[in-house]
Amino acid sequence: MERSHGQDDRVDSMIRIGSIVLRVDDLRRQTAFWQEALGYVPRKTGDSDDFVLLRPSDGVGPNLSLDRVHSTVQVPPRIHLDLFAEDQAAEVRRLIALGATEVHWDKRPPDADYVILADPEGNRFCVVDAG
Numbered sequence: 001m002e003r004s005h006g007q008d009d010r011v012d013s014m015i016r017i018g019s020i021v022l023r024v025d026d027l028r029r030q031t032a033f034w035q036e037a038l039g040y041v042p043r044k045t046g047d048s049d050d051f052v053l054l055r056p057s058d059g060v061g062p063n064l065s066l067d068r069v070h071s072t073v074q075v076p077p078r079i080h081l082d083l084f085a086e087d088q089a090a091e092v093r094r095l096i097a098l099g100a101t102e103v104h105w106d107k108r109p110p111d112a113d114y115v116i117l118a119d120p121e122g123n124r125f126c127v128v129d130a131g
Helices: 027-038 088-098
Strands: 019-024 040-042 051-056 063-068 081-085 114-118 124-129
Touching: 019 027, 027 040, 027 051, 027 063, 027 088, 081 088, 088 114, 088 124
Parallel strands: 019 063, 081 124
Antiparallel strands: 040 051, 051 063, 114 124
16 A cells, blocks of 8 residues: 555555445345444445345445345354444344344453344344444
């Protein structure tokens, strides 16, 4: 990565994460869950019966794409989302009410700043205390 020579001396990048793709079985259920969980909205065009792209309503941050392709959930997952929350406890309760489940992991440190959850199909993600 090269440093730009602009006034703000920021780092320019040639690439960035545009979308994180999650394989799902039930596209409708998973779309509803992740749309409510993140407050994302579907893009206007280009989606199909097998694929939905959800984007941040304010346009800031990566998209979450849901691809209806059966795959086996791997434990532990090779990759997972870390969702930052100002009020972690409230967000965990809200996500569980939407259909997430809490995952208990015996190696989780007692002072961990994250709670492990799984979406309705078992895809794990963490809610990190950012407060």
